[in-house]
Amino acid sequence: MKVERSCKIVHKTQTGDAIFMVLEAGDMVRTSYRNPGQFVHIRCGDALLLRRPISVASCQEDWPHDLVTIVFEVRGQGTAWLADRKLGETLDVLGLLGNGFPMRREGRYLLVGGGIGVPPLWGCAQYTSGKSTAILGFRSREKAILLDLFREDCAKTLIATDDGSLGYHGFVDALVRQELEQDRAYDAVLACGPKPMLKNVAKAAKEFGVPCKVSMEERMGCGVGACLVCACDMKDGSRKHVCKDGPVFDAEEVDWDA
Amino acid sequence: MPDRQELEQQLRSALEGAKTALEELVPDLKPAPVAPVDTSVTLAGMVMKNPVVVASGTFGFGREYGEFYDLSELGGICAKGLTLHRREGNPAPRIAETPMGILNSVGLQNPGVDAFIADELPFLRQFDVKVIANISGNTPEEYRIMCEKLAEAGVDMIEVNISCPNVKAGGLAYGTRPELAAEVTRMAKSHAGSVPVMVKLSPNVTDITEIAKAAEGAGADALSLINTIRGMRIDVDTRRPILKMNTGGLSGPAVLPVAVRMVWEVANAVRLPILGMGGVSSGEDAAQLMLAGASAVAVGTACFADPFAPLTVRDGLAAIAAKQGLTSVSQLTGGVRPW
Numbered sequence: 271m272k273v274e275r276s277c278k279i280v281h282k283t284q285t286g287d288a289i290f291m292v293l294e295a296g297d298m299v300r301t302s303y304r305n306p307g308q309f310v311h312i313r314c315g316d317a318l319l320l321r322r323p324i325s326v327a328s329c330q331e332d333w334p335h336d337l338v339t340i341v342f343e344v345r346g347q348g349t350a351w352l353a354d355r356k357l358g359e360t361l362d363v364l365g366l367l368g369n370g371f372p373m374r375r376e377g378r379y380l381l382v383g384g385g386i387g388v389p390p391l392w393g394c395a396q397y398t399s400g401k402s403t404a405i406l407g408f409r410s411r412e413k414a415i416l417l418d419l420f421r422e423d424c425a426k427t428l429i430a431t432d433d434g435s436l437g438y439h440g441f442v443d444a445l446v447r448q449e450l451e452q453d454r455a456y457d458a459v460l461a462c463g464p465k466p467m468l469k470n471v472a473k474a475a476k477e478f479g480v481p482c483k484v485s486m487e488e489r490m491g492c493g494v495g496a497c498l499v500c501a502c503d504m505k506d507g508s509r510k511h512v513c514k515d516g517p518v519f520d521a522e523e524v525d526w527d528a
Numbered sequence: 529m530p531d532r533q534e535l536e537q538q539l540r541s542a543l544e545g546a547k548t549a550l551e552e553l554v555p556d557l558k559p560a561p562v563a564p565v566d567t568s569v570t571l572a573g574m575v576m577k578n579p580v581v582v583a584s585g586t587f588g589f590g591r592e593y594g595e596f597y598d599l600s601e602l603g604g605i606c607a608k609g610l611t612l613h614r615r616e617g618n619p620a621p622r623i624a625e626t627p628m629g630i631l632n633s634v635g636l637q638n639p640g641v642d643a644f645i646a647d648e649l650p651f652l653r654q655f656d657v658k659v660i661a662n663i664s665g666n667t668p669e670e671y672r673i674m675c676e677k678l679a680e681a682g683v684d685m686i687e688v689n690i691s692c693p694n695v696k697a698g699g700l701a702y703g704t705r706p707e708l709a710a711e712v713t714r715m716a717k718s719h720a721g722s723v724p725v726m727v728k729l730s731p732n733v734t735d736i737t738e739i740a741k742a743a744e745g746a747g748a749d750a751l752s753l754i755n756t757i758r759g760m761r762i763d764v765d766t767r768r769p770i771l772k773m774n775t776g777g778l779s780g781p782a783v784l785p786v787a788v789r790m791v792w793e794v795a796n797a798v799r800l801p802i803l804g805m806g807g808v809s810s811g812e813d814a815a816q817l818m819l820a821g822a823s824a825v826a827v828g829t830a831c832f833a834d835p836f837a838p839l840t841v842r843d844g845l846a847a848i849a850a851k852q853g854l855t856s857v858s859q860l861t862g863g864v865r866p867w
Contacts, residue, residue, distance in 0.1 A: 272595050274835060319780050319833050320625050364835070489621040489770075491630070492832045494595075496588035498608070498634050499623035509616045509637060514592070528619065 271301045272494060277338070277363045279355055287343045288386070288415040289353050290327075298365050299329045299336035306393035307370025307462070307485055307518050310338060311493035313362035314348035322348040323490050323513070325462070326366060327389035327416075328396055338365065341389035341416065367493050368517050371483050373397055377457040380405065380449060380480070381424070382442050382471050384463025385413065390485060392416055394460055395423035403449065403456070404428070407442035407467065411435035443470035450478040458483055461521075472521035482521035488512045503528035565849045566856040567842070569603070571801050571824045572724040572749035574684050576603035576658050579818070579857055580842040583805050583828030584609050584662035584687060584728075585634065589648040590655075596835045603842070604658035606752075606826060607644065609689055611663070612670045614640040624761045624770035629780035629807075630829060631759050633773040636664055641674045645681040658684040662728070668715040679721040686723055688716045688748075690739075691730030691755035703730035703755070706742035713746035726750035726803060729794070731757050731783075736790050737797035744798045751794060752803035752826070754787045780829040781807045788820045795821020795862060809837055811844015818845075818860040 273296070281292035302308075306328075311321040328339040344350045355361065371394055373379065379402040381391040388406050395402055400423060407430040408414045414436055420427045428445050429437030438445055446459065459475040461468050462485035475482035491497035495514025502510050503525040510516065510523075567578040581604035582593075589607050590599050599605065617637025624631040639647070644661070652659045661683045665671040671688065678686055690702035690709055702708045709727070716725045727743040729736055731754040740751055756777025761770045769775070787806025795802055804822025808814050809830035817825050825845075830837035849857045 274596065313833060318625065319628065319630055319829065320623075321833065362834075489623050491623050491632070492586075492592070492835075494592040494835070496592040497586055497623075497632070497832060498588070498617065498637050499620070499632055501617060501620040501622055501634075501637070503619065507616065509619075 272364060272367060273298055273301050274362065274364050276360045278335075278360050279357055280337075282355075282357050285415055286412055288341055289343070290341050291339070291355075293338045293340065293361065293363065294335035295329075295338045295363065295365065296335055298338060298363070299331045302366040303329065303331075304366070305370040305373055306397050307390045307460075308366040308368050309493075309517060310340065310363050310365035311367055311490075312352060312364075314351040318348055318351070320348070320491060321364065321493060322352065323367075323493055324352075325390040325485070325517075326393060328393045329366070338363075341386075343386045364493055368513055369515070371460045371485070371518050373460075374457065375399075378402055378455070380446065380456045380459045382446055382459060382461040382463070383407065384442060384467040385409065387461075387463030387467075387485070388416055390462050391460065392419055392423065395420055399423065401425060405430065405442050405445045405449065407431070407445075407463070408436070409433065441470065442467060443474045446471055446474040447477070450474065450480060454478050454480055456480055461485070468521070469526045472524070472526065475521065483518050484521045484524065485517045486512050486519055486524070487517070565846045565854065566858075567846050567849075568856075569824050569858045569861075571803060572685070572726065574604075574658055574724060576824060577656075578603040578842045579824040579845065580604075580814070580838050581606055581658075581660065581803060581824055581826040582831065582838055583826040584660075584689070585632075586828035586831050589644070590652055593831065593835050597839065598655070599652075600656040601839055601842075602657050603824060604660055604684070605652060606660040606662050606687055607648065607652070608638055609636050609662045609664050610638050610641045610644050610674065611636055612641055612665065612674055614638065614643065619772045621770055621772055622776075624776065626759070626761055626778065626780075627782060629778050629782035630832070631761055631771060631776035631778055632756070633771045633776035635773070641677050645677060649681055649683070660685040660687050660726070662687040662689050663716075664689040665712070668712055671712050672715050672719045675716045675719040675723075675725075679719070679723045683723060685726055685750075686716065686720050687726045687728050687752055688712060689728045689755070691728050691732070703728075703739060704733050706738050709739050710742040710746040713743045713748050717747040717749075724749035726752050728755055729753040729790075730755050731786060731790055731806075737793055740794045740798050740800075744800050748800060750801045750803060751798070752805065753794060754783065754790050754806045757783055757786060779807065781809060781813075783807045784813055784816070788816050791817050791822050792820035792864065808841060809833070811841055811846075811848050814841050814845050815848050815860055818857075819862070819864040821862045821864075823858070823861050
């Protein structure tokens with residue numbers, strides 16, 4: 271069951287461009303949690319009609335209020351409004367929406383994130399409590415986020431930056447190949463980030479015969495599957511919807527050339 | 529010595545008596561009897577328990593918003609637009625936000641009329657709500673086949689879409705030329721059996737009353753308006769339109785005044801009942817459409833901001849009727865007092 275709840279901001283910090291918020295979400299996790307990688311749809315003021323989908327970085331059942339952590343960057347009007355909210359203010363939130371990454375607690379995953387696609391993978395890292403490996407890509411050292419949290423919750427955390435200012439100089443798919451060459455005993459590669467990155471990571475995973483799940487992004491309307499605007503082209507010619515069928519899809523299903 | 533129960537009884541009746549005496553002395557103290565407002569409306573013979581329908585294309589087949597509330601709370605559900613065969617719709621992006629509105633270009637993605645009848649209609653039939661099927665055809669022949677199938681399956685009304693701005697064939701062409709609108713209406717009417725036929729009009733015309741009259745002349749039972757207004761938004765940095773199809777249909781609060789004006793014009797031009805829609809997100813918005821001449825209203829885009837919007841509109845309408853001393857919400861219909 272999905273719910274609409276008034277959620278209080280109980281923690282807010284900013285690191286570089288990334289804003290980290292913890293929300294008291296009533297019974298949202300209890301009623302609608304499926305797996306790591308779901309999202310919430312947040313109303314961003316009265317001036318904007320459309321809610322903004324924000325991936326859940328981490329969530330937990332709690333009493334009396336479940337806790338939902340989101341990490342986002344200012345991308346436009348909606349996220350700018352959201353970034354201006356202060357501690358103690360409440361947000362109108364629909365959640366938890368969509369299907370996240372299918373995972374087993376005893377599994378071991380290669381988590382690959384790019385930029386603001388990194389946060390939902392933290393929930394995946396927590397889910398497998400220290401067994402998974404993270405490969406995180408950022409434009410530069412200044413853009414890197416959540417590193418300490420991943421280091422705490424992963425067996426190994428590798429960093430790539432586009433400009434070489436931190437970790438490996440280059441893109442994450444090169445690190446994915448390096449890692450899989452040494453060790454391909456992962457249950458799956460789980461990836462979230464820009465579409466070109468996802469395409470390259472999916473290709474690398476396929477080369478090593480490791481299953482790959484990707485979290486897709488598209489301009490969204492209702493967030494629940496009623497308006498059909500967030501279409502994602504599938505290899506079989508059909509169009510699925512990021513909000514309801516996704517956001518996580520099997521990389522093999524997606525038409526990467528669309 | 530009277531027992532406790534007896535004492536209580538005496539005390540109660542004494543209090544009642546004092547209250548009645550006081551109310552007679554000071555009449556204002558007596559609460560005015562609240563006459564319950566009758567929210568039911570009739571649209572082309574179809575009786576709905578309240579005037580709020582959810583607009584086609586904004587509510588899927590009800591399953592998603594049915595997770596938030598009981599669909600029986602609604603007056604009617606206009607199902608997602610159907611075509612004879614399954615359609616995958618247009619490539620993304622299909623949506624762009626605008627000031628107080630959205631542009632969409634979904635392109636009639638739907639599973640096809642047969643899948644609707646087999647998989648979705650039985651679900652909708654579990655609820656105490658009127659089910660309106662919305663259909664689009666490439667040819668009059670396709671409208672005929674769909675009407676026959678839906679009439680046999682049993683829906684409460686068929687909404688004939690002759691105004692989709694987002695498909696190349698059919699769609700808008702039928703809605704902008706009176707003779708084609710009449711042809712499609714006649715075809716639908718003669719194959720829908722006893723199911724009432726409502727024709728959905730496009731605002732993308734010079735004179736909407738011409739099309740309304742053509743549909744009326746061809747036997748339509750009701751009219752619904754307005755569909756979306758064609759629009760476009762461009763990203764100035766990339767110089768690309770936001771929508772992959774370049775243009776799309778505008779909906780949301782921005783279009784409400786256009787909808788009110790067009791409902792008013794059509795109500796003055798034809799005798800058919802009207803399902804008014806376009807930018808409704810409050811009881812007051814809905815009341816404007818009803819005063820302009822609508823018998824019922826549809827809520828669409830407002831659901832995206834607030835899934836509960838149709839219920840807010842329903843309750844707001846009832847509150848307005850009560851405040852104005854009406855006994856029925858339907859008394860608002862056509863009640864505008866133009867200068």
